[in-house]
Amino acid sequence: MGTPPQLTPQQREAALAKAAASRKRRAEVKAQIKSQELTIESVFALAQTDDAVGKMRVKELLESFSGVGKVRAVAMMERLNISPTRRIQGLGRHQLNELRQEFMKPDMAIRPGRLIVLSGPGGVGKSTVAKQLRGAQDFWVSISATTRKPRSNEVDGRDYFFVSDEEFSRMIAHDEFLEWAEFAGNRYGTPQRAVEDALRQGRNVLLEIEIAGAKQVKTHLPQSLLVFLEPPTWEELVSRLEGRGTDGAERRAQRLELAQEELAAAAFFDVVLVNDQVESVVQRLVELAQN
Numbered sequence: 001m002g003t004p005p006q007l008t009p010q011q012r013e014a015a016l017a018k019a020a021a022s023r024k025r026r027a028e029v030k031a032q033i034k035s036q037e038l039t040i041e042s043v044f045a046l047a048q049t050d051d052a053v054g055k056m057r058v059k060e061l062l063e064s065f066s067g068v069g070k071v072r073a074v075a076m077m078e079r080l081n082i083s084p085t086r087r088i089q090g091l092g093r094h095q096l097n098e099l100r101q102e103f104m105k106p107d108m109a110i111r112p113g114r115l116i117v118l119s120g121p122g123g124v125g126k127s128t129v130a131k132q133l134r135g136a137q138d139f140w141v142s143i144s145a146t147t148r149k150p151r152s153n154e155v156d157g158r159d160y161f162f163v164s165d166e167e168f169s170r171m172i173a174h175d176e177f178l179e180w181a182e183f184a185g186n187r188y189g190t191p192q193r194a195v196e197d198a199l200r201q202g203r204n205v206l207l208e209i210e211i212a213g214a215k216q217v218k219t220h221l222p223q224s225l226l227v228f229l230e231p232p233t234w235e236e237l238v239s240r241l242e243g244r245g246t247d248g249a250e251r252r253a254q255r256l257e258l259a260q261e262e263l264a265a266a267a268f269f270d271v272v273l274v275n276d277q278v279e280s281v282v283q284r285l286v287e288l289a290q291n
C-alpha cells in the first residue's frame with residue numbers, strides 16, 4: 001500500500017465536513033425508512049444519485065426496517081451471500097434482485113401496530129410506566145390534550161398539550177379526539193390523527209388514560225388491548241399519591257375517593273397488571289404488544 005496523500009489543513013477540514021454531512025444524510029434516510037416514508041426500492045434508487053446513501057452499509061439499511069432488526073439482517077445477508085461490510089453501491093444486480101424478493105415475502109409486509117390502553121386508579125404509577133415506555137423501541141406514547149394547568153415539572157408538548165377550555169371545546173366540535181373524558185374537574189382527550197398515523201406506520205401505541213376514556217376506545221377500536229394497572233395494596237396507593245406531592249390535601253382526598261370507584265373497574269379490562277416494579281410492568285407491556 002502506498003503512503004496516504006498529504007492533506008493541507010483546509011483539505012482535511014473539508015474532508016471531515018463532508019464525512020459529517022454524509023453521516024447526517026444516512027441518519028435521515030434511516031429515520032425515513034423507520035417511519036416507512038422510504039421503501040427498499042426507493043433507497044436503491046436514491047443510492048444511484050446520492051453518494052452518501054450509496055455508501056450506506058447494507059447491514060445498516062436492513063436493520064432500519066421495522067420488523068427486521070440486527071439478528072434477521074445478519075441472517076438475511078448470510079443467506080444471500082452478502083459480506084457484512086458491503087455497501088449499497090457495491091451490490092451486484094443479482095444481489096439487488098434477491099433483496100427485493102426478500103422484501104416481497106408476506107411476513108415482511110407492514111403489520112399495523114398494536115394499540116394498548118393503560119388505565120387504573122390515579123397514583124398507581126401509569127405516567128411513570130408511560131414515561132419509561134416512551135424510550136422503548138417501536139413504542140409510541142400518545143400525548144393527550146388537557147384543560148388542567150401544568151404541574152411544575154411538566155412541559156407542554158411532552159407531558160400534555162395544555163389547552164384552554166375554548167380550545168378543548170373546539171377540538172371536540174371538530175371531531176379531533178379518539179376519546180375524551182372529564183376527570184377531577186378537568187377535561188382530557190386523545191388526539192386521534194397522531195394515533196392513527198403511528199398505528200398505520202406499524203408502531204405500537206400506548207394511551208395512558210382514565211377508565212371512561214378506555215371504554216370509549218374499546219368501543220371505537222375493538223382490537224385495542226385494555227390493560228388495568230393495580231397497586232399492590234390500597235395502603236401503597238395512598239402512600240404513592242401522598243409521596244408524589246403534586247396535589248394538596250383536599251385534591252388528594254378527592255383523588256382517593258375517585259380511586260375507590262376506579263379500582264372496581266378492573267373487571268372490564270382485558271389484562272390486569274400489578275404495579276409492584278415499574279420495570280416488570282414495562283417488560284410485560286412490550287411482550288403484550290408483540291403478541
Ligand code: ADP
Binds near residue numbers: 125
Ligand atoms: P398515575 O400516573 O397513575 O397517577 P404516577 O406515575 O404519577 O401515577 O405515580 C404516582 C407516584 O407513585 C409517583 O411518585 C411515582 O414515582 C410512584 N410510583 C410509580 N410506580 C411505582 C412503583 N412501582 N413502586 C413505587 N412507587 C411507584
Ligand code: 5GP
Binds near residue numbers: 145
Ligand atoms: P393527571 O391530571 O394526574 O395527569 O391525569 C388524571 C387522569 O387523566 C389520569 O387517570 C390520566 O390517565 C387521565 N388522562 C390523561 N390523558 C387522558 C386522555 O387523553 N383521555 C382520558 N380519558 N384520560 C386521560
